[in-house]
Amino acid sequence: xxxxxxxxxxxxxxxxxxxxxxxxxxxxxxxxxxxxxxxxxxxxxxxxxxxxxxxxxxxxxxxxxxxxxxxxxxxxxxxxxxxxxxxxxxxxxxxxxxxxxxxxxxxxxxxxxxxxxxxxxxxxxxxxxxxxxxxxxxxxxxxxxxxxxxxxxxxxxxxxxxxxxxxxxxxxxxxxxxxxxxxxxxxxxxxxxxxxxxxxxxxxxxxxxxxxxxxxxxxxxxxxxxxxxxxxxxxxxxxxxxxxxxxxxxxxxxxxxxxxxxxxxxxxxxxxxxxxxxxxxxxxxxxxxxxxxxxxxxxxxxxxxxxxxxxxxxxxxxxxxxxxxxxxxxxxxxxxxxxxxxxxxxxxxxxxxxxxxxxxxxxxxxxx
Amino acid sequence: xxxxxxxxxxxxxxxxxxxxxxxxxxxxxxxxxxxxxxxxxxxxxxxxxxxxxxxxxxxxxxxxxxxxxxxxxxxxxxxxxxxxxxxxxxxxxxxxxxxxxxxxxxxxxxxxxxxxxxxxxxxxxxxxxxxxxxxxxxxxxxxxxxxxxxxxxxxxxxxxxxxxxxxxxxxxxxxxxxxxxxxxxxxxxxxxxxxxxxxxxxxxxxxxxxxxxxxxxxxxxxxxxxxxxxxxxxxxxxxxxxxxxxxxxxxxxxxx
Numbered sequence: 001x002x003x004x005x006x007x008x009x010x011x012x013x014x015x016x017x018x019x020x021x022x023x024x025x026x027x028x029x030x031x032x033x034x035x036x037x038x039x040x041x042x043x044x045x046x047x048x049x050x051x052x053x054x055x056x057x058x059x060x061x062x063x064x065x066x067x068x069x070x071x072x073x074x075x076x077x078x079x080x081x082x083x084x085x086x087x088x089x090x091x092x093x094x095x096x097x098x099x100x101x102x103x104x105x106x107x108x109x110x111x112x113x114x115x116x117x118x119x120x121x122x123x124x125x126x127x128x129x130x131x132x133x134x135x136x137x138x139x140x141x142x143x144x145x146x147x148x149x150x151x152x153x154x155x156x157x158x159x160x161x162x163x164x165x166x167x168x169x170x171x172x173x174x175x176x177x178x179x180x181x182x183x184x185x186x187x188x189x190x191x192x193x194x195x196x197x198x199x200x201x202x203x204x205x206x207x208x209x210x211x212x213x214x215x216x217x218x219x220x221x222x223x224x225x226x227x228x229x230x231x232x233x234x235x236x237x238x239x240x241x242x243x244x245x246x247x248x249x250x251x252x253x254x255x256x257x258x259x260x261x262x263x264x265x266x267x268x269x270x271x272x273x274x275x276x277x278x279x280x281x282x283x284x285x286x287x288x289x290x291x292x293x294x295x296x297x298x299x300x301x302x303x304x305x306x307x308x309x310x311x312x313x314x315x316x317x318x319x320x321x322x323x324x325x326x327x328x329x330x331x332x333x334x335x336x337x338x339x340x341x342x343x344x345x346x347x348x349x350x351x352x353x354x355x356x357x358x359x360x361x362x363x364x365x366x367x368x
Numbered sequence: 369x370x371x372x373x374x375x376x377x378x379x380x381x382x383x384x385x386x387x388x389x390x391x392x393x394x395x396x397x398x399x400x401x402x403x404x405x406x407x408x409x410x411x412x413x414x415x416x417x418x419x420x421x422x423x424x425x426x427x428x429x430x431x432x433x434x435x436x437x438x439x440x441x442x443x444x445x446x447x448x449x450x451x452x453x454x455x456x457x458x459x460x461x462x463x464x465x466x467x468x469x470x471x472x473x474x475x476x477x478x479x480x481x482x483x484x485x486x487x488x489x490x491x492x493x494x495x496x497x498x499x500x501x502x503x504x505x506x507x508x509x510x511x512x513x514x515x516x517x518x519x520x521x522x523x524x525x526x527x528x529x530x531x532x533x534x535x536x537x538x539x540x541x542x543x544x545x546x547x548x549x550x551x552x553x554x555x556x557x558x559x560x561x562x563x564x565x566x567x568x569x570x571x572x573x574x575x576x577x578x579x580x581x582x583x584x585x586x587x588x589x590x591x592x593x594x595x596x597x598x599x600x601x602x603x604x605x606x607x608x609x610x611x612x613x614x615x616x617x618x619x620x621x622x623x624x
Contacts, residue, residue, distance in 0.1 A: 006475025012465060017463045202457025209423045209453040209530075210476050211445060 003212050007220035014194065015224060021190065029182045033239050036174045044130050047095040048076040050088050050193075057105035062114075063142050068100070072134050085119055090321045095121050096131050109144075143303040164333045175240035176328040177301035179233055180321045183259065184295050187229050187266035188273070189287035195221055195274035196283040214363045222267050229263045230256075249335030258331065258345065262324040265348050268355035269320070274364035323347045373437045376401050376528045376559040377422065382431035384389060384417050391417040393582040394431065399528070399575075404550060404560040406570045406590075409579030410610045415563055416532070418579070422561070424448055425529055436527035449477065452521035452529035456536055459517050462506030469505055470520055478525035491519050511542030518549055528559040536565060547572055570602040578609045585609045 008283050015021045049067070053060045068075050074135035076094045079085060085097040097119035101107065115242060117133050120128035165172045198204040207217050233256075240246040248255065270287070277283050298312060299321035305313055323344040330336045338345070377399035384392040392414045397440060399405045409415040420426035424433055424444040431438045434501055436450035453459075460469045470491060476483040492498045495515055505513060514534060521529055531550075535543045547569070554560050554574075562573070570576050577587040586609055590602055599605045 002480075003476045003478055006472050010461065010468070010472045013464055013468060014461070076584050200453055201462075203459060203461060205425070205455050205457065206453060206459045207476075208425055209448065209451070210473075211448040211478065 004216050006219055007212065007216070008223050011194070011220060011224045012060075015228070024033035024190065025186060025228055025232065028185070029178075029236050030239070032182060033175070033178055033236055036178050037171050037239075037244050043151060044127055044134075045071045046074050047072060047131050048093060048129075049073045049098060050076045050085060050094045051094045052078050052079050052082050052085065052097065052099040053104075054102040055100065055104050055106075057103075059105040059146075060100045062095050063139065064098070066142055067135060067138050070138075072131075082117075089119075089121055095127065096135065098135065169246075171240070171244040172333060173329075175236065175244060175246045176332055177299075177325055179236050179259070179328060180242075180262070180299065180325050181292075181301065182236065183229050183263055183279050184189055184266045184321055185292060186285075187225055187263050188270035188291055189284065191221060191225050192273040192277075192283040192287055194225075194293060196277055196280050199274075200279055201349060206284065215360065218271055218359065218363070222268055222271070225267055226260070226263055226292075229266075233259045233263075248332050250331035251337065253329070254305065254338060255331045258324070258327050258341075258348075261345065261348055261352065262320065262327075264357065265320045265324075265352040268352055268359060271359040272355050272362070275359050294319055298322065300325050320348060320351050323351075375399060375407070375434070376403075376436060377561065378432075378434040379422070380432040380435050382418070382421060383429045384414075384421060384426065387428045390582050392421070395579070395582075395584050397577055397584060397587055399559055399561065401559055402554055402557050403528075403574045404554050404562065404572065406573030406576035407561060407563045407579070408567075408570060408576060409563075413579040413610075414582040415579055419532060419561075419563065423451060423453055446471055449524070452524070452526040454517050454529070454531050456523040456533035458513060460505045460513060460520065463504060465502050465504055466492070466508070467501040469516070470523065473520045473569065474523050479524060487523055488543050491523065494521055504552070511538055511545070512570065514538055515544060515549060516544065518546065520554060522558065522599050526558070528561055529553070531560065531562040533563055533565060534553070535569065543569070547574060567603040567606050570606070578606060580609055 015025065051064055053064065064075075067073055073096070076088065079088070079097075082097075085094075085099070088094045088097070097117075099117035099119065102263045104114045104200050116139060118131055118132055122128040195204075198207065208214070212220075237248070241248060269291070273286050274283055277286060294315070295301070298305070298308075298316040299319050300316070301321070305316050305322065308316065327341045327344045327348075328342050334340075370533065373476065375398040377397070379395060379397050381394045381396060382392060383390070384396050395414075395418065401585065407415060407419070417426065421428045422433055422440060424440055424447050428441060435447045438446040438450065440447050461472070464472065468487060469485055470488045474487055480488065488501075492501055497512070497516065500512075504515070508516070518529075518531070518534065521531075535546055538546065543566070548570075550562070552559055562569075564570065573590060575587065575589050577584050577594060578593075586596075586598065586605070593599075594601065594604050597605045597608055
């Protein structure tokens, strides 16, 4: 027991004396959450809009004012005709053009259906669709206020409710994903590097000759990183809750239990990597290329897994982060309990066990 | 007849086979308490494999090895508590302080807190390194590091210390000092099992064994070996043996 404590103490000293390790462990989570939280967002605000409105009558001005009143659109200019729109698009001045039919109000008063054309810059399809939806929604709203009875064609009344994230905030989506990525990175990468460093420097040999059992060496390596990862997870959660107002609707104990499970899974994966490679560089390369990229791209963090081709969907099942993102989103945003996430929890537990058994086996064969 | 436990290292027909390559082929030798046992051989002769078996890093294919009274096959854990080890690669942590390195290894070998304190102090005084206790090991010159590594390898007072080319890359003066430490330890009763590439160092050993192609070709005191092979120094003995020119078979092989 004393031997293990001495070893753990040494591990902490390594981390605190190495500026690079410290930077990764302390700096990265904070930089990442601020980057993702502020810069990368799928919410669009202040999109520039040009309006073509020949009649400038009661309804067109009222509707235009309504569209411009939110934070979503900024009026670039009024254009005399539709033809000038393209120039503005080409110059990159606007994202949307709004074209009213001449004599808009008159037609509306007569009970006809005057038309509005929405022109968007679809070089970025997501932005185009989002802006189109904003205007459609505002227009529908306006029409509804005008003729409450007529706005329900065929008597079907559509009322949308966005559950769990009513304002469709991007941060709600990124904070759980970010915790996943950072835990994965710190746990898997740092532990694999730290173990291969012992191999590279030759100290591993001394440890293997010493009475310290290989299992103890692994446990001693892992404990500091469990601790630091947990600390990091907590910092990100706090930032998420207090800076970005992301809710934690579920049970905190369950949430931390699952976080610890994921840390153990990632750490055991890092150890497995270190049993297979000899140098720190290779360990770093494998952690980054083989772990980080698939984790970011295939875990559902950025791209929805449902839209991927089947082979990629199947690969995504092998990525621990995929299961953890489902778990953590469900706990934080939906507030569900174990009854709803036991399947994913089981998958993660299975993966962790597999990695641990594989690593211990690999370490034993090094001793034979 | 003496019991095998009377020897610090007792090796009988020890063999290690990798696939169809016989790295160590039925070697036999005994090392007595307090001896400085030189374990020589060219690269690839099977030295490292033999040491790995004696220190419990590698399981023997067949044969028997008893180190510090414990069978390496049946009680590897007990063997580990009773041996010290210092490898050719540097065995301390550069980013830890001198005192932290001492404490770490003392802790790993299960010394109590009180013992660690007492031992650290004695060790630093003995090495004249008290003033350097809070320095990072990485900042020390190589010679100092090697001496510290040797002292640390003996912190748990092992019956035998395995030194795997401890002096490679060290300047002559430091090597000299290093050997003084080895002598001191041997006089105090610690058995030294050392491999080296410097054949002048072989002269300092109580007895020397020379391994060639997985077998022990010669084992005796440096003086006897010189007389036997009619050589002026160990260098000549080694070259003679390693080239295989001392046997008729070897001569034939050579001429082909």
